[in-house]
Amino acid sequence: GENVEQHPSTLSVQEGDSAVIKCTYSDSASNYFPWYKQELGKGPQLIIDIRSNVGEKKDQRIAVTLNKTAKHFSLHITETQPEDSAVYFCAARRDQAGTALIFGKGTTLSVSS
Amino acid sequence: GAVVSQHPSWVICKSGTSVKIECRSLDFQATTMFWYRQFPKQSLMLMATSNEGSKATYEQGVEKDKFLINHASLTLSTLTVTSAHPEDSSFYICSATGLAWGSAYNEQFFGPGTRLTVL
Numbered sequence A: 001g002e003n004v005e006q007h008p009s010t011l012s013v014q015e016g017d018s019a020v021i022k023c024t025y026s027d028s029a030s031n032y033f034p035w036y037k038q039e040l041g042k043g044p045q046l047i048i049d050i051r052s053n054v055g056e057k058k059d060q061r062i063a064v065t066l067n068k069t070a071k072h073f074s075l076h077i078t079e080t081q082p083e084d085s086a087v088y089f090c091a092a093r094r095d096q097a098g099t100a101l102i103f104g105k106g107t108t109l110s111v112s113s
Numbered sequence B: 001g002a003v004v005s006q007h008p009s010w011v012i013c014k015s016g017t018s019v020k021i022e023c024r025s026l027d028f029q030a031t032t033m034f035w036y037r038q039f040p041k042q043s044l045m046l047m048a049t050s051n052e053g054s055k056a057t058y059e060q061g062v063e064k065d066k067f068l069i070n071h072a073s074l075t076l077s078t079l080t081v082t083s084a085h086p087e088d089s090s091f092y093i094c095s096a097t098g099l100a101w102g103s104a105y106n107e108q109f110f111g112p113g114t115r116l117t118v119l
Helices: none
Strands: A004-007 A010-014 A019-025 A032-038 A045-051 A056-059 A062-067 A072-077 A086-092 A107-112 B004-007 B010-013 B019-025 B032-038 B045-051 B067-073 B076-081 B090-098 B107-110 B114-118
Touching (some): A010 A019, A019 A032, A019 A107, A072 A086, B019 B090, B032 B067
Parallel strands (some): A010 A107, B010 B114
Antiparallel strands (some): A019 A072, A032 A045, A056 A062, A086 A107, B032 B090
């Protein structure tokens, strides 16, 4: 089955800096890669996703890149703000009915002002 | 996006009792629902996958007799933790997929989670 590795486990940045979180996956048939933000005591919230037919996707300060050959994808947050502080999870799965997302271990991002 | 609700949001029970958690898709038909468990400062671990009207498929290491899953309709799945023990204390999160708003993809929407504490 799918296995997702995520690094780093913790990341501290100054407000305004950029943050990068990286994930690798094992199943070459996986073709859907979402990123979630989770705040304490809440369910995960989708912030951006990418499918394997594209290499990069951007939404304002957030971008995701995908290298299918190397089987890794990354989350980029620019101009970080204190409210970006949370736990971020990457996930992967085959984009077919009934297939569950498999999550990385998470990255705790702390943005200090 | 589509909305998935869970009830209750938190529950405290005594050791040995059973607890039922409900997961509902509010504005779409969920062909498949998933149950995850999350221990403090850890990731979401998939427990089981259930399709409406079928028996759930459990992940390795998850006791199906302890974690009973029912998916009787396209909008409701329940997870019952039977004979709960303190080690079952965790954050349980459901997720649902289906064709919401004509989406061509099987989006996976998450509920807000249920905090279970077993005394």
